Amino acid sequence: MDGIPVDGRSGVRHDARHDSGNVGKDDADAGLYLGLDVSTQSIKAVVLDAQGKVYGASSTYSTVSFDSELSMYGTQGGVHRDGTRVTSPSVMFVHGIELLFDKMRANGFPFDRVRAVSASGQQHGSVFWTRRGIEAMRQFCGHSHSGENGASVNSASTCLYQELQRARAFAVEASPVWMDASTSAHCDAIEKLAGGADFVAQLTGSRAYERYTAPQIMKIAIERPLDYRNTDRIMLISTLIASILIGDYASDDVADGSGMLLAEIQSEPMEWSDTMLRCVAPDLRTKLCERPVHSYDIQGRVNRYFVEKYGFPAGALVSASSGDNPNSVAGLRLAAGDLVMSLGTSDTVFGLSHEATPTLVGHVYRSPLAPKQFLPLICYSNGSLTRESVKGTACSWSEFEALVENDASSPPGNNGILGVFFLVSEIVPRVTHSYDDALFFDYAEASTSPEPLDPASDRVRSITHAQRCRAVLEYRAIAAAQHMAHLGVTPKRILLTGGGARSQVFAQILADVLQVEIFTQPEHNSAALGAALRARHALLCHQAGTYIAFGETVNHLAPTETCVAKPRREYADVYNVMKQAYERIEGSGVLGRPG
Ligand SMILES: Nc1ncnc2c1ncn2[C@@H]1O[C@H](COP(=O)(O)OP(=O)(O)O)[C@@H](O)[C@H]1O
Numbered sequence: 001m002d003g004i005p006v007d008g009r010s011g012v013r014h015d016a017r018h019d020s021g022n023v024g025k026d027d028a029d030a031g032l033y034l035g036l037d038v039s040t041q042s043i044k045a046v047v048l049d050a051q052g053k054v055y056g057a058s059s060t061y062s063t064v065s066f067d068s069e070l071s072m073y074g075t076q077g078g079v080h081r082d083g084t085r086v087t088s089p090s091v092m093f094v095h096g097i098e099l100l101f102d103k104m105r106a107n108g109f110p111f112d113r114v115r116a117v118s119a120s121g122q123q124h125g126s127v128f129w130t131r132r133g134i135e136a137m138r139q140f141c142g143h144s145h146s147g148e149n150g151a152s153v154n155s156a157s158t159c160l161y162q163e164l165q166r167a168r169a170f171a172v173e174a175s176p177v178w179m180d181a182s183t184s185a186h187c188d189a190i191e192k193l194a195g196g197a198d199f200v201a202q203l204t205g206s207r208a209y210e211r212y213t214a215p216q217i218m219k220i221a222i223e224r225p226l227d228y229r230n231t232d233r234i235m236l237i238s239t240l241i242a243s244i245l246i247g248d249y250a251s252d253d254v255a256d257g258s259g260m261l262l263a264e265i266q267s268e269p270m271e272w273s274d275t276m277l278r279c280v281a282p283d284l285r286t287k288l289c290e291r292p293v294h295s296y297d298i299q300g301r302v303n304r305y306f307v308e309k310y311g312f313p314a315g316a317l318v319s320a321s322s323g324d325n326p327n328s329v330a331g332l333r334l335a336a337g338d339l340v341m342s343l344g345t346s347d348t349v350f351g352l353s354h355e356a357t358p359t360l361v362g363h364v365y366r367s368p369l370a371p372k373q374f375l376p377l378i379c380y381s382n383g384s385l386t387r388e389s390v391k392g393t394a395c396s397w398s399e400f401e402a403l404v405e406n407d408a409s410s411p412p413g414n415n416g417i418l419g420v421f422f423l424v425s426e427i428v429p430r431v432t433h434s435y436d437d438a439l440f441f442d443y444a445e446a447s448t449s450p451e452p453l454d455p456a457s458d459r460v461r462s463i464t465h466a467q468r469c470r471a472v473l474e475y476r477a478i479a480a481a482q483h484m485a486h487l488g489v490t491p492k493r494i495l496l497t498g499g500g501a502r503s504q505v506f507a508q509i510l511a512d513v514l515q516v517e518i519f520t521q522p523e524h525n526s527a528a529l530g531a532a533l534r535a536r537h538a539l540l541c542h543q544a545g546t547y548i549a550f551g552e553t554v555n556h557l558a559p560t561e562t563c564v565a566k567p568r569r570e571y572a573d574v575y576n577v578m579k580q581a582y583e584r585i586e587g588s589g590v591l592g593r594p595g
């Protein structure tokens, strides 16, 4: 690598390398690094000090929940659902960041010590800017808001989100998000036009999946041609956050950009694929950033609006944003052989690789840490919300844990019952419809009959609440084990993260099913932690004027992960039987397409 691409091919307009304002080496010891994670249900902030250690009384400095704290948007679990269409208001993400900063300021957070900031975002979701929207933001963010130091903005808005609403900044006000499953026809069309599912996978790292940005764009271009024509720039949700921080268009980064189905996974520098762009929508190249930038690129400085309102230093740098899973790679400081299971709204399984070997199941993204590194990943949509629904509102997580662990009806192996949960449509296996209840199988019988048990049968009616609760955990562990085996992945250890990583019982089930040790770290929000570490990495690369290996910037930090569950040999056999049964059930096609 010849130095970090600060501008030029990154599409960033100004080079802060030689003029980094208050971000000097001399005062770096007092500096703080801010990581923001805009995920499905909430926004979280993690702050690190100059040495990369967590700053503040608790590891997550502050959070904003979309449903409860921004209830005016009427989301449930952070989204609006209309059949298979799932969206979130684009402006809610901007409002959420401003509310988060308000809360941090009320807590006395020293914004003036922030040296660099980076964001993480739920992957694949897209934002459609109008020309007048970006112009309004440039105007609003580039002028004094105190009325003392420059021309005043011709607007009554006191907050950026209000100004974006006033200017109708988004041609499509509801961002399609990763839970959307309404684009099956568009996926089929893209694969057909581009040269087949396998070709698309080899080129982009993944075959077409409903939640990917390209089919979402195609759908909007077909169904809302005027809004599409009115769109000046399409960007990922993570990139929206970098954009509002710099007050201008930021570029998508290579890691989150790999989840768009538009970029060539192997190209360096990463390029949009002409083949894909042509298949998806007219003039698409003109509506994207020039090309995805490295995740450690600097995108600009925190804009004047945030400087004046919250007290950020004028030179605080904004590094490229990335997706939540790529950010977790940074937050967990992944080593070779480590596998992550992120139990957030989605469940994801991923690791690092030096080769991109895409298949028709799962995805390959670019790593956010190094140029020639890849991130193979499998994503499941029946994650925490499905577990919450099985738990029920009357039962707390600790009661849920006690029930699964102690009830006589639900020992490991669940007394012969395997549940398969598609309470929302699923990504792997690809199931485009949802079921009100689990499909239950008697797994001893699956070799002769892979059909689910009759819901009206005595066997299903006698399934206890404890068995359902165990079944939803065992299902995830069994399915993930089989999908990993298909991809040839044999983890040496598993790092758990996300809200579900709080569950000791789940960790033990994973250890028993996969027969590996399970680790967690105190900060379950590894995505925000990773964003903060990446902000620091980007600043250090920037100061050095060259790429520095991410590992070198974190290897002085003590390991924070602890082993929370060890595999118990005595349960390996029962889980092997369950895994074989699941293999037959999924292989029989009764569930849906493999991936
Ligand atoms: N003790 C627990 N056991 C299992 N799941 C939990 C527990 N505590 C919280 N969760 C789940 O964690 C989810 C939130 O995880 P999080 O990683 O913050 O999601 P996201 O980043 O997608 O918004 C909630 O939906 C909740 O169901």
Ligand SMILES: O=C(CO)[C@@H](O)[C@H](O)COP(=O)(O)O
Pocket: 039, 040, 041, 121, 122, 123, 124, 178, 211, 259, 323, 324, 325, 344, 345, 346, 347, 348, 379
């Ligand atoms: O679609 C994917 C990964 O491909 C999801 O993992 C999203 O990135 C959502 O993340 P969470 O909000 O569940 O963390």
